[in-house]
Amino acid sequence: MTTIFDLSLLAFEPPGWGKVLLVGFLRSIELAAGGYLLGILIGIFGATGKLYGNKVVRDLLEIYTMVIRAVPELVLMLLFYYVGTDLLSRASTAMGFGSVNIDGLTAGILVIGLVQGGYATEVIRGAILAIPRGQIEAAHAFGMPPSKVLRRVTLPAMTPHALPGMANLWMIATKDTALLAVIGFSELTLVTRQAAGATQSYIMFFLAAGVLYLALTLVSNLALRRFERYARRGLVSAR
Amino acid sequence: MSEPHSLASLVRPSRTSPITKLSGLLEPHRLILLALFIAGLVAAILLMDWSWLPRYLPKLWEGLQITLIMLFSSVVVGFLFALPLGLAQVSGVWPLRWLATGFCTVIRGTPLLLQLWLFYFGLGALFGQFPEIRDSWAWDYLRQAWPYGFIALTVSFAAYQGEIMRGAFAGVPHGELEAAEAFGMSRLKVFTRVWFPRALHRALPTLTGEIILQLKSTPLVATITVMDLYAVITQVRQTTYLTYEPLLFLVAVYLCLSGILIVGLRWLENRVPH
Numbered sequence: 001m002t003t004i005f006d007l008s009l010l011a012f013e014p015p016g017w018g019k020v021l022l023v024g025f026l027r028s029i030e031l032a033a034g035g036y037l038l039g040i041l042i043g044i045f046g047a048t049g050k051l052y053g054n055k056v057v058r059d060l061l062e063i064y065t066m067v068i069r070a071v072p073e074l075v076l077m078l079l080f081y082y083v084g085t086d087l088l089s090r091a092s093t094a095m096g097f098g099s100v101n102i103d104g105l106t107a108g109i110l111v112i113g114l115v116q117g118g119y120a121t122e123v124i125r126g127a128i129l130a131i132p133r134g135q136i137e138a139a140h141a142f143g144m145p146p147s148k149v150l151r152r153v154t155l156p157a158m159t160p161h162a163l164p165g166m167a168n169l170w171m172i173a174t175k176d177t178a179l180l181a182v183i184g185f186s187e188l189t190l191v192t193r194q195a196a197g198a199t200q201s202y203i204m205f206f207l208a209a210g211v212l213y214l215a216l217t218l219v220s221n222l223a224l225r226r227f228e229r230y231a232r233r234g235l236v237s238a239r
Numbered sequence: 240m241s242e243p244h245s246l247a248s249l250v251r252p253s254r255t256s257p258i259t260k261l262s263g264l265l266e267p268h269r270l271i272l273l274a275l276f277i278a279g280l281v282a283a284i285l286l287m288d289w290s291w292l293p294r295y296l297p298k299l300w301e302g303l304q305i306t307l308i309m310l311f312s313s314v315v316v317g318f319l320f321a322l323p324l325g326l327a328q329v330s331g332v333w334p335l336r337w338l339a340t341g342f343c344t345v346i347r348g349t350p351l352l353l354q355l356w357l358f359y360f361g362l363g364a365l366f367g368q369f370p371e372i373r374d375s376w377a378w379d380y381l382r383q384a385w386p387y388g389f390i391a392l393t394v395s396f397a398a399y400q401g402e403i404m405r406g407a408f409a410g411v412p413h414g415e416l417e418a419a420e421a422f423g424m425s426r427l428k429v430f431t432r433v434w435f436p437r438a439l440h441r442a443l444p445t446l447t448g449e450i451i452l453q454l455k456s457t458p459l460v461a462t463i464t465v466m467d468l469y470a471v472i473t474q475v476r477q478t479t480y481l482t483y484e485p486l487l488f489l490v491a492v493y494l495c496l497s498g499i500l501i502v503g504l505r506w507l508e509n510r511v512p513h
Contacts, residue, residue, distance in 0.1 A: 055266070055268050055269075056268050056272070059268070059269065059272060060272075067490070067494065069451070069497075070451070070493060070494050070497035070498070071455070071490050071493045071494060071497070072454070072455040072456070072457070072458045072469070072493060073455060074458045074459065074469070075458060075469065075486070075489055075490060075493060076490075078486060079486045079487075079490060082482050082486065083482065083483060083486070086482050086483075171347075171348075175349070175350040175351070176350075177350075178350030178351075178352045178353055179350075179352060179459075181352065182352070182462055189350060189352055189353050189356070192353070193356060193360075196360065196361075197360075200364070202356075202357070202360040202361040202364055203357065203361035203362070203365060206353060206356060206357035206360070206361050207357070209353055210345075210349045210353055210354075210357070213348060213349045213350060213353065214344075214345060214348040214349055217347075217348035217349075218344075218348065
């Protein structure tokens, strides 16, 4: 069994692959964090558009969230990546800038963010609907402009309601970064496969990567739970 | 409005969603959107290159069948495993409880793609090293790709559904179980007559969402050479060098599949008495 679990292959310095794995892991976290933040941004706009926008905006957003929820993430990522880069390079050639090379990290974040945005829209919409109506009406009655109502009342008040769903989305974001391996981003899953292929000890490397993903999930679960307790501090417990 | 705790609740479009109401389609702005959509569709059909489609239609049909077989077999087998997983987490003795909780945490905390590659590349290579396995009848299956895809999908569905069943078992009101006991039912009878049916009833509404999520996981098996719908489209893309057409076709097919599944499962759900 020594051939399967040769732990010296995980050493940090070059004969071992430890450094490669950790760099891939950091890349995964960067992609997940960037995509998640972009997703929240899209989600806030999407949710306010769905709740307060006009009919056309609402219908378009409905189509966006429906497509995101019905089509596999892998397919969406391929579509966003290839179609996005193709459109961008065509646009830049048409405008005379020559062909552009879109940075891998940016492309990955955009792809994850667009997928996350569809789910975040629904989570935030539900959270805004959970705010007692009187709070938002009171803000309007004080003469606050809509943007200020959003900033001062709606967003802070919806945060505790959105947190369980948003925590779920963060877990999905970290796991969705693995799908980028299929497109060829060198994040944790892909570098693990390369390391495993080079050393032929597949089981050990995939288990090592699994431990890293699991550690990320468990640590962020803990942090999110603390944050949720903090955000709910003024609310009467439902249970 | 309850808090959206799981993605499963997100996948179910709300019943008041404007698109699902057919009568709402006749509003003027929707007619314009519909006209734009049809115009886009016609333009796509006329201007894009669809000459590959007839050639690949039989292969696409086979791929669709493999996708659906993967989906339904993993859902059925995974659900059978989810029941003991949920039950062990709620009422098992501590080694069982820890095992079940640990299993669900590990599977739900790591990417499915990683698990799939661990099974296929890792276990697949490991099995090949033992002559006992190579000479046995199982080797005919173990050297193919689909058993690994099926196992990974099943394990994943069992873990996610096991977590839901845990909540469903724990959520059955205590008074109902006590009432059953007060009638003198044995523990087994309480389980088969009250606890299990009530838990199943509570878990059913989330099942549609979980099955849609599972459908969205099936294309991953293409990465281990199972020729599902996604793999056929990948082949088309590689041989024709087309960027848009195969991907758009794939999106349309998955949209239709999800739509049919949602409508069909909701019809089934409504037949269960409340």
